[in-house]
Amino acid sequence: MLNTVLTVCYTVYMLRVGGRIFSDDVIKRLSETIQKEPCLSRRKLSRLVCEWMDWRNQAGRLQEMSCRKALLELDRRKEINLPKVNRHYAFQKVNKPAEAPPIAEVSCELAELGDVEIIRVTTRFHSKLWRSMLEAHHYLGSGPLCGAQLRYLVSSEHYGWIGGLSYSACARRVESRDEWIGWTEEARKRNHMFVINNSRYLIAPTVRVKCLASHVLAKCQTRLVDDWERVYKYRPVLLETYVERGRFSGSCYRAANWKYVGGTEGRGRKGTGATVKDVYVMPLQKKWQAVLCCCADGKVHVRQRVAQKEPRDWIEAELGGTKLGDARLTSRLLEMTGMFYDKPLANIPQACGSVSATKAAYRFLDNENVDWKAILQAHYEATEERVKENSLVLVAQDTTTLNYSTHPNTQGLGPIGTKSEKVRGLMVHDTMAFTESGTPLGLLNVQCWARDGIGSKHKRHKKPIEEKESWKWVESYHAVSQVQKRCRNKSLLVVVADREADIHEVFAEQYNTPDGAQLLIRAERSRNRKVVDDKESCEFLWTKLEQQPAMPVTLRPPMLKKNMPAVRVWAVLAQEVNPPIGIDGLEWMLLTTVAVKQEKDAYERLEWYARRWGIECYHRIIKSGCRVEARQLESARRLCNALAIDMIIAWRIHYLTTLGQETPDVPCTVYFSDSEWKALTTFANKVKEPPDLPPSLNDAVRLLGKLGGHLGRRGDGHPGSEVLWRGMSRLADIEVAYELYTT
Template sequence: MLEAHHYLGSGPLCGAQLRYLVRSEHYGWIGGLSYSACARRVESRDEWIGWTEEARKRNHTFVINNSRYLIAPTVRVKCLASHVLAKCQTRLVDDGERVYKYRPVLLETYVERGRFSGSCYRAANWKYVGGTEGRGRKGTGATVKDVYVMPLQKKWQAVLCCCADGKVHVRQRVAQKEPRDWIEAELGGTKLGDARLTSRLLEMTGMFYDKPLANIPQACGSVSATKAAYRFLDNENVDWKAILQAHYEATEERVKENSLVLVAQDTTTLNYSTHPNTQGLGPIGTKSKKVRGLMVHDTMAFTESGTPLGLLNVQCWARDGIGSKHERHKKPIEEKESWKWVESYHAVSQVQKRCRNKSLLVVVADREADIHEVFAEQYNTPDGAQLLIRAERSRNRTVVDDKESCEFLWTKLEQQPVIGTREILIPPSEKRSARQAILMVRTVPVTLRPPMLKKNMPAVRVWAVLAQEVNPPIGIDGLEWMLLTTVAVKHEKDAYERLEWYARRWGIECYHRIIKSGCRVESRQLESARRLCNALAIDMIIAWRIHYLTTLGQETPDVPCTVYFSDSEWKALTTFANKVKEPPDLPPSLNDAVRLLGKLGGHLGRRGDGHPGSEVLWRGMSRLADIEVAYELYTT
């Protein structure tokens, strides 16, 4: 079975080995697992264990590698893969002792990035401890893999770190040197299989960040640097998912610093129709428009006040074609684009589990996410993230009460009394101007029924909040939000708070404008979708950084600007903008620095102009990069 269906075949395996076949009463033989001796040296694993060189040589046999795992591709049962893993590891300890006369203490496995996500291991409570360096037995050039481990007993470290003197010696972690700038702090741990590729990534990110409006040759500044950038984007060991993985990990650290984190999901399209020679694109929009490009579904974490903490999940793909509605109904949810919402929720839930004692994560999404599978996933993941989703009226959702009577969701809410009114700011968009809207609010707990064709799914208890605009401007449709949340709404202030949470979702739409207009990702001229995705990963991190500055300056205006700007940046900025020869002795506040940067980008700073926006800030950053170079030449 492994030989026929596993991409690595059934072997060869090294050292002590155990093999299992998986059989179901209903499906017959459905899968197989192989275990073998562990890898001798893996830096991320050894550091996590705390192995000294002596302890590693003495005790490495107690670590068993799950070297092959397969569920037959014809079998599709939810949670089956993680269930089989859990069942197998309960047998593994006794079988290891029976066959090899010792009891395994720790399991390890290696998941190839770009090919698999490792979701079944995470669901089975395996722990991610880092990545490999991309070096195999034959040297560099091997694929980079994620490393997962699973302790098989509580005192595993006492066994694995025991030395010849009978004492436990745990290696102290090497102190990490201070990163030289935010780029190294964010991406310095990227695993691309070769340290030179990581260095090139940091260099390219710096060049793209200094000139966010420039194309690749303009940003690189020389023929040699441009050629190196194109080689990097085309390198088979460079994977956009690996680039973003380092950013995800940095985002998670920022998430842990906040007790409440709002995680917005949204989908956008990237139009590359002006580049007809680019390979690997797919249709976007309708058949009649014949527009080609890429689909991007991203998930960004925000503080309660709206400061973006970074991305937690990105999915990027090219459509094979635009199918008919009839064809889509025949497909299982895992094969539909709608699965993106479930996959993203699952990624956020993994972060929630790791932050369970520090942060509450609430996934916020628009009407497209109003599919029962998302609510069912949350229902089946009690320790996962919470949900706040705007309902789609055309879905005609129905709810049931304690007496099993059924009625439409909107009918149920419109029968409830108004608990109060709330004023909310509606930000500007391409189709509307900014305005203050007064909303009348109703709320009630409801139980969502699964759709008729999905009766096997659970009914889900949620709180519904209906907000309808009072006296909207003439000629403008009034705002109406039907919000469904798994976070309890027990009081009037809770309902108002959920409205404010949902309003933060606009932050991800602003982020998409920065990606397209600020980083100009749709102007990238590359030969393949894979190269575009590699460049997009860099641009998405830069766009987050610009968005972060825009909101941070408003949220914490009085902190020193050194929380964002380097010493050379703020000194160059203040001397140039204020037309003085020497910078001040102390750094200005973040608010003052942001306004000076906005001034470089064309922000006039008049009383009614408000805070500098993303567009003028990224223009200002393009100028600041050159000003900083001139300042350093002048002062050295």
């Protein structure tokens, strides 16, 4: 006879609610108790549950309120059916706060206030007073405050009530704070009550006394630990607070020796989204970390701390002055630009690195107050400052298209090809300033639009220039001329454009703009340009220049635009001699308003026009390096907002590509931060310690190119933009690892 052993496996059902685990036995016992005693009050029920689970605070008191919240959550999840509330209590009424006490207008030195007294709120009178002051003068009001809490009033010997504070339970999870503390997940759950939050702080707006805010913080801190122990039977070891970025600077906390440890991610306490806040902490004893990082086994386990990354100076310089109507939006813009710059090839979730940061980025791009023109305006102003440092600046303008046909549900796009191609996207016309040697200084104008449709070729000639896309050339020239007028004693700006810009309106605009920018435009042969001489005889431009390849000419306006002035320019015809067999030779006809009096002037104009290729390289970086056509943002407005950020990043990558060639011997710190060049040199050279001195910019750029796949052989030349943006994507991760293992 065979004995069969039957093994029965039980699945233990457990729920974590309010930081406590509710097993299936507890939930079953709860349900049975409610059925047996349906008239049992929720207060008595919560006390019973606390006794079953031995749910007490450090003072040994039952955690009734925490338990009651947990019961409500279980009821919401339909795990239990709580009895109905049959009685209402006075504390449930929402009373209007009492009228705030009159606060004197004070503007004096700290000593003139007399004795500044910190009074703990223990009476009903003080409670009403504290609440009325906070409701009247604090932007968050008086509450609600979470968990264990103490409140204080601030009184001046000579001026009466001047402010108030509160301390309450800390936030359960904040990434920057938790990394700074170094506690494990187990230690955080076990010891978070030893961290308390300065949840409200008010010095009345009519009280303007230097050093008062930091003085009150320090004075309150000296008594807080004893007060907390007296009420809750344990001593806190760390204070925290959250300062809303863009609204306050946090200077009083820094003056009181609080330490900045990073920022929040903008998720909020309930995960529904909030403003980004700076996190400050203040240890209350020397061995605070031993208390917070102590685990159940009695041992202290400290995680390795990741150093906070300093903001990039160039991002602050370019975009710090952006005016979006709210300083918090500007702060978010700086953060997003840094994340996009670190990983130019990544999509938005990859670049942001977390769900909360990704949501914040999408909210920013969709915000009604965010305008791509405002983002770029700050960059234009920074570019103008760089322009003033150069005596000659070549300003190239060109048009490119962004193809979003792979995202057909995107709203607000228009056709960008022929009617038969049915390709949809956006048109972009940008204007970039370059030094004479080709270093990009930045953008001076960007136009972005979606076409309504493709019009008839025969109707275009009847439209005024303002209603045509050709107006983009004139509008861009207007923007550059405004910069020229502001820089006329420092810099000469020359607008460089290809054959599409060869329209008489552009030359007429320059003719009618005193002190405007100069022009250098390649002529389009099919325009059949005619020139007139002093005797008013006409001749075709190309025929005229075949006699003499460089000379001044007067451009006659087209037949349909006789009201426009004739314009005096210098023409230079350059033709390739003995081109390769089977290939047509190059031919450039350049029209410029800058005098060409000698042969060397003609060669110089050719070199200037050759610099226009820089804007073509820039467009390649935007599309391939920043992958703007891969953005999936559902609307043209969001795409334009993201494009503004990507265009600034693409300029910075282009700038690095040329800077390494132009100034190879300067230290790499002009471009790379300390952690970047140290991470780069140790990783690329496979050594543990970085050199004592930073390498030259040329050496650093070559190491960066090596990360992106540049072989660096003798005949390979300088790393190009493609390998550099690939290298930058890798360097961002290498830098994080370097900081992790060296901090």
